[in-house]
Amino acid sequence: MVTAEVGPPKGTDIKEMLHHIEVLKGKIDAANVTDNQSAVMRISSLAVCQIVKENGLEPILQMTCRDRNRIGLQADLLGASVLGIESVLCMTGDHVSAGDHKAAKPVYDIESVQLLQVVDGMNNGKDMSGNDLQGSTNFFQGAVVTPEANPLQPQLIKFGKKVEAGARFFQTQAIYDIDKFKTFMEHARQYSTKVLAGIVVLKSAGMAKFLNNFVPGITVPDELIEELKAAGKEKALETGLNIAARHVKQLHDEKICDGVHIMAIGMEDKVPTIMERAGLL
Amino acid sequence: MIISKKIDRKKLLETIKDYNSFFLVGCSECASLCGTGGEPELEELKKELEAAGKKVTGTFRAKTGCQVLGTKVELKPFKDELADTQVVIVMSCGAGTQAMVEAFPDKPVYPSNDSLFLGNMTRFQMFDERCSLCGECILEQTGGICPVTNCPKGLLNGPCGGTSNGNCEVSPDIRCAWVRIYDRLEKINRLDDMKKVIKAKDWSKSQSPQVLSARPKKEGKKTK
Numbered sequence: 477m478v479t480a481e482v483g484p485p486k487g488t489d490i491k492e493m494l495h496h497i498e499v500l501k502g503k504i505d506a507a508n509v510t511d512n513q514s515a516v517m518r519i520s521s522l523a524v525c526q527i528v529k530e531n532g533l534e535p536i537l538q539m540t541c542r543d544r545n546r547i548g549l550q551a552d553l554l555g556a557s558v559l560g561i562e563s564v565l566c567m568t569g570d571h572v573s574a575g576d577h578k579a580a581k582p583v584y585d586i587e588s589v590q591l592l593q594v595v596d597g598m599n600n601g602k603d604m605s606g607n608d609l610q611g612s613t614n615f616f617q618g619a620v621v622t623p624e625a626n627p628l629q630p631q632l633i634k635f636g637k638k639v640e641a642g643a644r645f646f647q648t649q650a651i652y653d654i655d656k657f658k659t660f661m662e663h664a665r666q667y668s669t670k671v672l673a674g675i676v677v678l679k680s681a682g683m684a685k686f687l688n689n690f691v692p693g694i695t696v697p698d699e700l701i702e703e704l705k706a707a708g709k710e711k712a713l714e715t716g717l718n719i720a721a722r723h724v725k726q727l728h729d730e731k732i733c734d735g736v737h738i739m740a741i742g743m744e745d746k747v748p749t750i751m752e753r754a755g756l757l
Numbered sequence: 758m759i760i761s762k763k764i765d766r767k768k769l770l771e772t773i774k775d776y777n778s779f780f781l782v783g784c785s786e787c788a789s790l791c792g793t794g795g796e797p798e799l800e801e802l803k804k805e806l807e808a809a810g811k812k813v814t815g816t817f818r819a820k821t822g823c824q825v826l827g828t829k830v831e832l833k834p835f836k837d838e839l840a841d842t843q844v845v846i847v848m849s850c851g852a853g854t855q856a857m858v859e860a861f862p863d864k865p866v867y868p869s870n871d872s873l874f875l876g877n878m879t880r881f882q883m884f885d886e887r888c889s890l891c892g893e894c895i896l897e898q899t900g901g902i903c904p905v906t907n908c909p910k911g912l913l914n915g916p917c918g919g920t921s922n923g924n925c926e927v928s929p930d931i932r933c934a935w936v937r938i939y940d941r942l943e944k945i946n947r948l949d950d951m952k953k954v955i956k957a958k959d960w961s962k963s964q965s966p967q968v969l970s971a972r973p974k975k976e977g978k979k980t981k
């Protein structure tokens with residue numbers, strides 16, 4: 477199983493986004509539609525999910541708890557359901573201080589684990605207050621996990637709670653050390669939930685160092701940084717794509733997890749390249 | 758205690774610029790400990806007002822400024838000073854200021870402080886927020902550390918993915934609340950507490966404005 481991302485733009489010009497959808501169509505199983513990613517205001521995830529669907533690609537609705545209270549979240553879940561959106565990814569969401577509306581009031585009426593409970597309830601015909609729904613939802617609901625969180629134990633406890641709350645699949649934060657990831661998967665395999673490993677393409681040695689220094693929960697091993705350096709500036713991106721493809725191939729061939737989630741961050745064009753090089757297309 | 762901070766003095770002087778005579782009210786409780794409404798601060802503001810050409814008719818430090826009836830009684834000896842006063846400036850929290858609004862129905866009452874949070878003094882005049890008064894305490898489930906207050910996202914079921922070496926992604930100079938909770942539960946041998954899903958909070962329990970009567974109910978008097 478391969479998923480990727482479609483990032484809604486800030487503004488009404490969706491030409492580039494439509495192009496990304498076109499490139500991904502027929503190649504991947506589904507595309508996450510991000511929800512005001514990094515707390516930066518953009519087109520709503522729900523609206524873009526509908527566009528993704530109309531254009532022949534399966535959407536996964538990302539839902540964060542930052543911008544809506546429980547009434548808003550449930551209303552949008554019902555809306556997504558009648559639009560035929562089948563998968564939802566439940567997250568708490570980055571804090572408003574990370575985004576471009578820092579003076580906004582963050583909502584966090586509920587959080588990721590509780591949102592999973594809400595989806596489970598709605599799949600069983602009940603809203604959060606226990607009222608009967610006139611027609612229940614039928615979502616395939618998932619969540620996120622950071623396999624290299626530091627410290628790891630509290631994150632693993634939360635992973636277990638998310639499964640208990642109804643998460644049927646997980647997409648992970650970017651991973652670069654397959655052996656470490658195998659250890660995480662040994663833990664994850666005690667639950668019957670699907671895990672898609674997060675893949676983020678390294679564009680340069682500089683980007684790898686930036687991830688190590690500034691993005692919590694991501695560690696790029698030194699060997700990979702060396703490999704990117706050795707490739708030189710011009711071939712760095714090619715090398716990054718090869719590394720991603722190599723990881724995807726190993727995860728697939730050794731059946732380490734159930735699939736991959738490729739976060740191309742503006743390079744959606746390259747997702748099919750990675751899949752081809754991994755032998756998946 | 759209620760943590761307060763002095764309002765920018767320029768702003769205060771601008772607010773009161775049309776008046777000439779002032780009575781200053783401090784508070785012996787939180788505001789004294791915060792250095793915003795004790796004797797030294799009353800004296801300091803008095804001097805600043807006088808330097809600005811204003812008259813200060815008197816200063817007074819309430820025992821507990823949010824205790825409305827008691828403070829009104831304490832104010833009785835200041836009858837003459839108050840007769841000469843146009844404006845009362847209150848140097849405590851917002852509750853103390855509003856107590857004085859009740860005591861002086863016919864005078865403008867202005868605050869000299871911003872009220873910030875409910876917290877603890879960790880060192881001399883260093884304060885940490887500890888409780889957001891959510892109305893339904895869950896400390897028994899979280900090792901006695903409040904995630905509603907200490908986690909910027911108010912997460913109730915464990916850390917987000919942004920914990921960085923045990924610190925918070927939103928405020929990197931503080932420890933992640935959930936790492937603290939995990940460490941403490943481990944120490945007191947209650948890690949299983951963290952494995953139970955904490956349900957969504959009932960925010961109606963903290964809906965403002967709240968009232969409470971803690972008086973024992975009088976026998977024979979039934980409320981309908």
Ligand code: SF4
Binds near residue numbers: 888889893896903906
């Ligand atoms: S759980 Fe609620 S009442 Fe208890 S410390 Fe936290 S905010 Fe205060």
Ligand code: SF4
Binds near residue numbers: 924927
């Ligand atoms: S790092 Fe910890 S304290 Fe900070 S937002 Fe995440 S869970 Fe909350």
